[in-house]
Amino acid sequence: MRRPLRLGVLGSGKGSNFRAIMEEIVGSRLDAEVRIVISDVEDSGILSLARDFQVPGLYVRPGRFRTKLEPEIEEDIARLLLEADVELVVLAGFMRIVKQPLLEAFPRKMINIHPSLLPRFPGLEAWKQALAAGEKVTGCTVHYVDAAVDAGDILGKETVPILSDDTPESLHARIQESEHRLLPAVIAGIAEEFRGAET
Ligand code: GAR
Numbered sequence: 001m002r003r004p005l006r007l008g009v010l011g012s013g014k015g016s017n018f019r020a021i022m023e024e025i026v027g028s029r030l031d032a033e034v035r036i037v038i039s040d041v042e043d044s045g046i047l048s049l050a051r052d053f054q055v056p057g058l059y060v061r062p063g064r065f066r067t068k069l070e071p072e073i074e075e076d077i078a079r080l081l082l083e084a085d086v087e088l089v090v091l092a093g094f095m096r097i098v099k100q101p102l103l104e105a106f107p108r109k110m111i112n113i114h115p116s117l118l119p120r121f122p123g124l125e126a127w128k129q130a131l132a133a134g135e136k137v138t139g140c141t142v143h144y145v146d147a148a149v150d151a152g153d154i155l156g157k158e159t160v161p162i163l164s165d166d167t168p169e170s171l172h173a174r175i176q177e178s179e180h181r182l183l184p185a186v187i188a189g190i191a192e193e194f195r196g197a198e199t
Contacts (some may be wrong), residue, residue, distance in 0.1 A: 073102055
């Protein structure tokens with residue numbers, strides 16, 4: 001019998017993408033299991049959702065940097081993910097840049113959801129960047145994570161129109177609806193690929 005794809009999810013925020021993944025799993029539409037959720041924010045929504053879904057959730061102290069993790073902390077996270085037997089790491093609103101040695105532990109086995117049509121608007125609050133640039137269309141992208149920030153190979157994109165009366169909040173909310181479809185769909189594709197390679 002084939003086993004569900006074993007996921008580790010990293011996030012810093014409210015965790016709506018994690019919830020979308022869990023809803024697909026619980027509804028038997030995604031053949032995966034979340035083995036562990038790790039957050040750099042102790043009181044984050046994603047950790048509280050992990051408790052709701054009875055998935056192991058761990059807070060990892062972020063250390064002294066604001067946008068990245070200290071190498072020792074990355075080593076701790078890599079160890080936790082490996083101990084949880086994770087096959088694919090999903091960055092779902094993880095607001096720190098991932099470097100070695102975490103990348104080295106999961107080469108081409110780490111994906112990220114970004115709220116723009118990459119390569120347009122990498123970085124923070126991409127929906128605000130798209131709005132400020134006067135774009136008519138934006139969206140979200142799922143890509144492999146590598147050493148270049150928001151620039152790994154693209155696995156999927158979904159477009160979202162920008163309306164004339166959009167505020168940053170209304171636009172981000174619409175992008176998130178699209179994220180909640182795209183991310184589980186990309187994970188489902190990877191699950192097929194992994195299991196196909198095993199048979
Ligand atoms: C999502 O919109 C995701 O695309 C974004 O953070 C939000 C997390 O929402 N990620 C980035 O901007 C990464 N550069 P969530 O906590 O509700 O899933």
